[in-house]
Amino acid sequence: MVPLVDLAATAQLGAAIADNLREGDVVALSGELGAGKTALARAVIAGLGHRGEVPSPSFAIIELYELPDVRLPLVHADFFRLADPREAREIGLDDYRDGAALIAEWPENAGGFADEPACLSIRLELADEGRIAIVEGGPDWLSRMPWQ
Template sequence: MEPQNSPAAAEATAYENAPGAVTVKLAVDSPEQMRALGRRLAAALRPGDLVMLTGELGAGKTTLTRGLGEGLGVRGAVTSPTFVIARVHPPLSDGPALVHVDAYRLGGGLDEMEDLDLDVSLPESVVVVEWGDGKVEELSDDRLQVFIDRAVGDTDDERRTVTLVGVGPRWAGLRNESWTPWG
């Protein structure tokens, strides 16, 4: 079932229509597929990339980030940083660190985000921000925005619609990739 009228779907539509944005929509049927998508996305990420995740509570943002961490080969379990705001997962080998931020409890704008020194971490890390809309866009002209939706009012169904929106020249080839490693 295609999610309709959800807040994330409305935000995704606004970004899809932005000049120069590249959009890919995917159906994800399970948490395992969400993690697999994260691992696949990790293969395309490099130091300096900013990934913004948008979706309701329980949509799968942290599950996707776990897959990113697995794919990047970082140390430690990736868990929601809700109460600590940000976690840094150093790489196990030569790859970039993963900086995982949960901006849910932060107020608006870049001011509070500046206290986290993300602008310092960004060049050598992959920075993933949950709930970052309206708060971190100024960190980079190039970013990957990921919108995760489930059917409105359906809390039991595991199916999600994931919309990847690449903003900026870095993501111009987004549509040319195969993003569904499960089939």
């Protein structure tokens, strides 16, 4: 469990994730509406080198970040609006993921990613003014979770 007492703490966790992120990884962010998923995604994307806006993909479903803007190509997805996990395939998720890492909000709506060894699952919950993050890494993450 990682306490995220404010947005600065979220930024710190996001930077640590970015430092350890590799091609093929998934960062699966679950939690209620307003739990802080996009805030943590923004922190990871900033940690990969992106400067400027990070629009929430809640409408577009997928936003792409490419070299040289970021050090590793990244897909930021928000599956809230998917009615069926098969739609993730139909929108071409596998092609977007090729050579990139994925940050997924509402991952359960896309069928979930926790069966992938390179999935870092993070559940965000409200706690007082801030949040807590319950982090579970798949086998590929076990040696690269310095925040634990």
